[in-house]
Amino acid sequence: MSAADLYRENVLAHNREPRNHGALDAHTHAADGANPLCGDALRFELRVADGHIAALRFSGESCAITIAAASMLSERVTGLDAAAIAALRAQFDALLRGDPCDRDALGELAAFGELVRYPARRQCAQLPWATLTAALNGAASATTEKDSP
């Protein structure tokens, strides 16, 4: 299947067995994200210590792109502080736009570079970022509407 470029093995694997899935007891931050494209919902719960993410979990029913992005994201940002996450998000947004970006810093998340060819699906990969950022900022909810094509 030619969509194997987007739905590549590691994306599918993260979708099948998402890392850091579930609820996080005693979280310090949380936010609910919504993708108005389809009504999908995502929840992030975090424990922040000394300004760094000590642990995080996500839940919600979503598409494979959102779940894989959330799963990869959860691994990538553990231990980082808000500034580092914001910098990484900027790299990720550049990736989706097809602009030059630091693929090494993004690690597995670089898989979503294929979304350049799927503008309508970009929000799916952006929802975890929007939700995580909302949680870090103390906001209760986030939507990807503004990011839509």
Add this chain to the structure above:
Amino acid sequence: MSAADLYRENVLAHNREPRNHGALDAHTHAADGANPLCGDALRFELRVADGHIAALRFSGESCAITIAAASMLSERVTGLDAAAIAALRAQFDALLRGDPCDRDALGELAAFGELVRYPARRQCAQLPWATLTAALNGAASATTEKDSP
């Protein structure tokens, strides 16, 4: 000029020197007609005796088609009663639609048969009829809007 078929000599002559033009003292019926296509206005004043038109006059600023039609009409209907006028009007409407009609009965008015090719101008020739009919029916005003293409 190829429009000479519509603007033929007798039409132009009636426009230049309309018959029965002006106001009618001691009229028994009157109505104002408006052509919404252009804002043209026409006024008919009649003296009806024994159900027949004894005299009529028209006034107002209008296009050559309206004036010529009013002028010819004024000559043609003098002496007729409402039923005869209605019958003649039906013939005239058929003429404009290009349907079979009694051209002899219409007399000079048959010149307007050329309006088949000018649907936007038909209202101009219909305005005198609408105004005359309104006056006969005791209505104060008439418009040709419903007759528009």
Add this chain to the structure above:
Amino acid sequence: MSAAINPVPFNQAARRADFPLLSREVNGKPLVYFDNANTAQKPQRVIGTVDDFYRRHNANVSRSVHTLGEEATAAYEGTRDKLAQFINAPSREEVVFTSGTTNAINLVAYSYAQPRLKPGDTILVTQMEHHANIVPWQLVCERTGAKLKVAPITPEGELIVERFVELLTPDVKLAAVVHVSNVIGTVNPVAELARACKSRGIPLLVDGSQAAPHLAIDVQALGCDFYAITGHKMFGPTGTGALWAKREHLEAMPPFFGGGEMIRAVSFERTVFADPPHKFEAGTPNIAGFVGLGAAIDYIGEVGIDNIRKYESELLAYATDALRSVAGLRLFGQAREKAAVLSFLIDGVHAHDLATLLDQEGVAVRSGHHCAHPLMQFYGVPATARASLAFYNTRDEVDRFVAALEKVRRLLM
């Protein structure tokens, strides 16, 4: 069956060839266009008519007396005659041109409902409505203090008619019902609903967006008060549509948009409005679009709406059977009277992933809420995938669609 019933011979392959876009490839595969409920493709006759209009007859219809203006007006107003005939309206003056169904329903909301509604009044809709037949009523309710009531449906996606009728209490000032659901294909028993409304003096608006391309419409036989259609779903150009309404309603309704073409005389002191339908048609309309819509109506007439309905219902039966063979597939909507629209999900697979991966196989389906959030809430899903068929689709396309589905399912499992 016999020539008397179906007088127009139907050559499906020839008809399919009338649609240039259908020969396109997508992602290296021949396109299977199964997103017809979203918008339909256009036959060459429609495309060519629009093209020809711009090349040879383009002019404004605003009462120009020159030749181009008369040609444009004749073509544009000709569509009004065709549309009146297409829906069997008693009179061409009852056909108001709009930019689509959404515009048509909002016109009724602002110009009919708004002046009539007061607190305590209600508008009755159904659980299966499109947002276009919900949100305008919510907005007018907010402005007037009226409320929305919702008639329930069965899990199969059929309106529960007796509940609908029970809800027609004296507080109901308008009922608004979709003729054919864009999500689950249900064909509602509009004539029956109209009778119930009529006997209670309640006007009925019918959202015919999805009906016009698939079945014969007869507003007089249906007995409704308002009927809304949209041109782009009936093989016509985008930006076209119409509201049919009974003359008495149109005459009683105040004008909606102000501007040129809808007036008889304007002064700063007093403005006199034109008669319907022009009273509701302010400004320069989508002239080329409506001329194209006329060609679409001619085209449907030539194909034969009964041929379309018959062919599509056979194709629907075939597709339904084929989908049932897919493991873990859940079909939404199994109404007895149903248009060729199939909403579905595959266990454990999200609708968007389905749609994206099907697209890689050249199959265009829609995924999402289909502008029918409340129906999604009823089924307890955020989104579905939807295959909506037209008479130019084929069994072969259904087979390719199902094969692609199997491939996608295996990939994602």
Add this chain to the structure above:
Amino acid sequence: MSAAINPVPFNQAARRADFPLLSREVNGKPLVYFDNANTAQKPQRVIGTVDDFYRRHNANVSRSVHTLGEEATAAYEGTRDKLAQFINAPSREEVVFTSGTTNAINLVAYSYAQPRLKPGDTILVTQMEHHANIVPWQLVCERTGAKLKVAPITPEGELIVERFVELLTPDVKLAAVVHVSNVIGTVNPVAELARACKSRGIPLLVDGSQAAPHLAIDVQALGCDFYAITGHKMFGPTGTGALWAKREHLEAMPPFFGGGEMIRAVSFERTVFADPPHKFEAGTPNIAGFVGLGAAIDYIGEVGIDNIRKYESELLAYATDALRSVAGLRLFGQAREKAAVLSFLIDGVHAHDLATLLDQEGVAVRSGHHCAHPLMQFYGVPATARASLAFYNTRDEVDRFVAALEKVRRLLM
């Protein structure tokens, strides 16, 4: 003059050849199309873009995830970027697509003016407005108890700016002014009016229908609050247009039409609306039309709006001189800043007879009130004939027009 000022070389004959309709004959004569203020002709690029859209990319823009849907969305939303650039809007989100200027102004009337107006308030317009910039305000005044005030003009057809400014009293809640008159061509000093409005906190709406095809528009330099345009007059398809409005206004305005595409979430209990511009764009838009409008904007850019303006002003001077040579001809409107629109009458000859007889000579002009009754009342005539020129018109056409006028005059005298 120098290449630096006018960088795009302008080949008028080549540009004229871009418009297929202009090679048409009417009544056996080569067409002279002088009805551009009514609607403009379309270049091949626009016609071809619409055609190609229907043939190869047609799909709904409603968030489809399939390839056709993404292509259609990219093309459609691409026009929003182009339009934002064309009028120098600060942001693409401030560009709301409408079916035309009439729709755009009515949107402001219903969604901006209506909630703000109360008895005693006024809206200020001018004596030279098109009905589209009068009647929506009359209707909203009727609904709210507000009143219309009218700024006067000189016999030459210029707005009396000091009177306009004097009328900007605290009761004025909105001023609405045409940028370029469709009847007499006057170009109003919008930037100056906007400054006067702004210093008094009064929002200014500009009806730019006739400006967009003729001169460069920069809404930021103009300093207005709302700017309305219509696509069909700027060489684009019918049924397209836009309202530009400052973001703060769009955010404060409640939604207007309800339906699909303008919501974030719908339930029967609570509906959440999308952000501007989508909040105001309910339903399926005129997709093919807007894709074509993008091509029209590209085309204008290629020709060069400054080339257009310069060429047209020379043609206007030539046509004005030529008309002055016709015995008994009265010209309406002699503003110093004037677009190439010539309204006129010949003594003793009615405008309709002029138009019909000119049409026999292949010359298309409009006759009537031009949707500007109050301006006709100002001049004390029921109707005028109007020749409105575009950059594809030529001096030779002006000569043929004047010759035809002479012929008509002789016939009718």
